[in-house]
Amino acid sequence: MAGPSHGPASFWTQANALLRKNLTFQKRNMRTNILLVCYPALLCILIVVFQHVYDNVIKHAKKCDPTTNPNCPTPEIPITPPLLQVPRSPYRAVRTDFYPFNDLPDESCRRNGSCPATILLTGNNHSLGEILAGTMITSSLNTSQIMTSYNDLASVAANVLGSSSMPPQDLIPLKFLDEIIYLVQRQCTNNFLTNVVDLEMAYDFLNSNKNNFNMSIWYNSTYGQTGDNVLLRIPRSVNLASNAYLHFLQGPGTQILFEFVKDMQQRTVFPNLDIASLVGPLFFTWVVLQLFPVALKSLVYEKQQKLRIMMKMHGLGDGPYWMISYLYFLFVSLIYMLVFVASGALLEMWVMVMELYPGFSLYRGLYEFAQYAQLDGGMRWEDLNDSENGMKEVLIIMFVDWLVVLFVAYGIDRVVSPGSGVRRRKSQNSQKKPLLSFWKPSLQSKDSTLNVQMDKADVNQEREKVDQLLHESSTSHAIVCDNLQKIYPESDGNPEKLAVQGLYLTVPRGECFGMLGPNGAGKTSFINMMIGLTKPTTGTAFVQGLDIRTHMNEIYTNMGVCPQHDLLWETLTGREHLLFYGRLKNLKGSALTQAVEESLKSLNLFHGGVANKQAGKYSGGMKRRLSVAISLIGDPRVVYMDEPSTGLDPASKNNLWNVVKNAKQDRAIILTTHSMEEAEFLCDRLGFFVDGSLQCIGNPKELKARYGGSYVFTITTSSDQEEEVENMVQHLAPSASKVYQLSGTQKFEIPKSEIRIADVFQVVETAKRKFTVFSWGLADTNMEDVFIKVSREARQSNALT
Structure with a gap:
């Protein structure tokens, strides 16, 4: 898929990737951005037009003759005695x-x-x-x-x-x-x-x-x-x-002579009206508040679509994210307000200064502007030194607020992980440490976990392997799960939910491990803990020797994720997505271009202009393939794929399987799927999850041999012949058990040790002479049978306990 990433991306490399992505994203919204920036100018023009209409049309609708109409202004005011x-x-x-x-x-x-x-x-x-x-x-x-x-x-x-x-x-x-x-x-x-x-x-x-x-x-x-x-x-x-x-x-010799006055009629037909002064505070608020939903929409969109955590999973740090986001919106705000101030200065000359808002000082500043708007020329720079208005203090408060709010937002984001509300623990050391150094805290967490009964030999063997690896100073295993457990607390009257209980698992490099199980078994909860979306209740896991509780930022630099739901920007193309995530993995220049081209070609996203089409116009299958390509770009050491082939046609599914099979060399892949065919084709080992616990583990052949020591005999007759068919099967194999019956169709599991295939054929031929046999079949056990049998046995065991 791609060459080596040459180590984790630096701060400025990540910032460059994010800035390029933002600029590309905004190019798709150029029309909206132009309208947004021109919005203040449009309002200024409207105010000028309204003022002109009032002054020149409404106010002077009729010509005024001061000699006949006392309401007209007097051109010259002679002096008169008082x-x-x-x-x-x-x-x-x-x-x-x-x-x-x-x-x-x-x-x-x-x-x-x-x-x-x-x-x-x-x-x-x-x-x-x-x-x-x-x-x-x-x-x-x-x-x-x-x-x-x-x-x-x-x-x-x-x-x-x-x-x-x-x-x-x-x-x-x-x-x-x-x-x-x-x-x-x-x-x-x-x-x-x-x-x-x-x-x-x-x-x-x-x-x-x-x-x-x-x-x-x-x-x-x-x-x-x-x-x-x-x-x-x-x-x-x-x-x-x-x-x-x-x-x-x-004394009488001193007096104040009052010689003359200039009397002038004050009333006019229409009073003088300064529309700008009248709507000033509300007008300013309209203009400034237009920026707030723009910034908020962008941040909420990334949060809602889980794009923020998707970027973190591919190595984007908090520092570059907040720096670029802050500077980007600050630049947009400055351009926006520059247009606002320039428009006001050119059209009315009553607004000279306007800055970005922090909420508590906004209206004070607007009030000062409104007061100066009634004066000729509005507020000027020299008016900032006027002790009567306090605008200098307002501007200082606004500037300080911008800095304070930036660091507060960054601090909150550091405490609460995006998308899930996970509280972070302070990382003591970001350098990689031997697993043994983390072992004691892990053992302490076992004391507080539920005592899970583990009577499966393969599961017990996996636990012993985990304990052994934790004592080693180095290991070739990319993933080690140590008593991992997740309990969701009770809420809204629902009892607490044990989603994952006492999980021990090892995945070496070069292996694809398949997580199988029914819906609600805990597979997605396990994946969410491994990728940092949720925090383990107890226990922990180590990825490349790093603890998921304290070193997720370092783990992200070597991790790829294909989530269950596609997390994509609808206005970015497939190529732009891969360029962005490739840069986060520290790919540059020709290596980046080559990696993107190979990814697009391998997953059939290259031809027909698909690579340059916006992701929002992709079909569901194309989006799924793009998500897989993103998870593999930049040569990550660990990859998580949550049902990667969902929605794919058979040809695309087979192509994706080949890509994943080739990609697992020298990297660990954990894959969840409901397709037994996919699991058998891709996975070196399989683990069956039922009700939050691992029921069995092994490669597909071992599991079919362990849970599939029988044939599945299916026969369809008329309904009144069902009892006779059941007697026939019991005579053929006394240990046979009926597992399905409906409208004359019956399914039996027959131990392989009790029959020969030839015996089955002979019994069916004999039965055909006695009654009508519509259809019949004899099949060996497949992975779907193993899935059903393991799930049924586990639930029966849980019901008894």
Whole structure:
């Protein structure tokens, strides 16, 4: 099949093999990978499109004329005098049943529009309030002076002007004179321009004094308003109170002139909307979390299909696996996030930094991004030094988490074996040791095992051979099983199951040993212990002198496995599978190419493009042949084959048998099968397993001679002749026993020592003269008869015990 592997593969050789396999695997998913990487860019484009539609289609669906529509933005904002908030006459305070204050006017003033506005001043310091109220509203101009001085805003600023919150027309300052303007004074006067009244407003000076200025201003902005065209004239109110307090401290010569304001309508038909800021945290989460299922799917797929343990069985160490897996997904993540950041920078310029996520700090980072997304340009590199956001700490946590999670995952994998939950024991020394150095722990484990009754001479002989080999410093036997036992604990109300009990077995190099037995006998449990999928309950086994309990990693480098179910990557071809596993066995260059080609040709996977077809498109028989080729690539010293010919047609089965028969030279093969023909053709020795224990062991000829010292006589007649046929056989051979009877067909076992073949022919010819014989036959014992007889006797013995 292949030349020597020149020793176990190094760390970097294994890493190279895994990396090549991953790259080949991803080539089969190129379309999916491209879509995945482009996913962030697609989302960024969608956000830009939605923002454009909102800003240019929805928000400005109708053209806006600021001269006719007050909701349109004003192109130029001229300056205007600052005005006080003066309620319109219908909304000024009057005396009612609810407000029976004597200083309020009667409501009859509303009919002629003569209701004054009222100002309320409160505070803890009443004397201070009175002083401030006396200097808050003064006037040095009369109405005619206001008319002539209107263009001089500085002179108007020394007076107090007021206006309603709801101008009769537009806010546009050019129409300022269309409004009703009030010259606010402490005493009322009437003239043609204004109705000068007191202001309706409340000033609460709280705890103000000469060392402390603390004030609240109350005003009414809810009178009869419809939600449109309402202005709140607040700055002038604040200026009056501030000026009054300044006069109190510094005297009347000091004041703050409030010359003009630029009033601008704030309401628009549609508010400004930043879609990126609105969906930012959720958008980031969508993008980042897309990578998680990609990595998870790959790891779970390898675990579910048992490809992870399959790679370990062919020599792939934990170090190369986790290094390549980590670097591979890190590289994919970096490319993914680079596309994300680049797309955001080119399309919106509101995302400059985004890193990979560890869960607990993700949302904090997203929050910071969302805050900066509202600013022009988003978060920049220099913003990392901003103590207000804490993004630097988030990024440091993320970086540290990547390292920590890597080593935690590696540590967990070291403690729990993939695929089975086997807890590892710490290996004290990875170097090969004599079997004798492991013998005492093995003997100690025997004390805790069940006392298995072993009354079979061949089985006892095998046990004695194991004890002898354990005392030798070296041996040519590749496999030595010492009291191997597996007990599955009780669960879900089911009692504990003794799958393998007290197994002693030796398999030398160059031998193919066949494990035979009915379903549930324990064959697969035995194989699983030998390949490291499950841990022995007690006892142990040595492979090439290494203990399976502590040195499985070293055993994997010289082991090949053909599992019961095909463990293959569906998107890799047969050739790519063999290249990968060949590299794990340290094959390189021309030796690797030659080994792969020979494997493909020997198992009829070379012609017709089969070698370059993806394994997912293989038939069941082709997958089985590929699994056998994988188990033999790289010249392993020990090979386990669990029913290798299942699903093969007769021609392919015969070809596979020849391959296995040639491959057993200088290597040990343990094979399980239900085909007695296959066992007899391939196996040098056979062991029959029933109910977890070895019942007999020997080569096919020995077993047939031991359990087949009889002929099998089969005869078919009518049902009413069955008793006469049975009497005939008993007369021919008194020790004959009937083993089968159904509708006139009967089968008897006749000891060879009691009859001659000629006697059988003579008895049948005589019977034909008396009644009708439809068919009959006489056969020597075959392996199927041995299988049935051994299984029946073992179960009868177990039932009695």
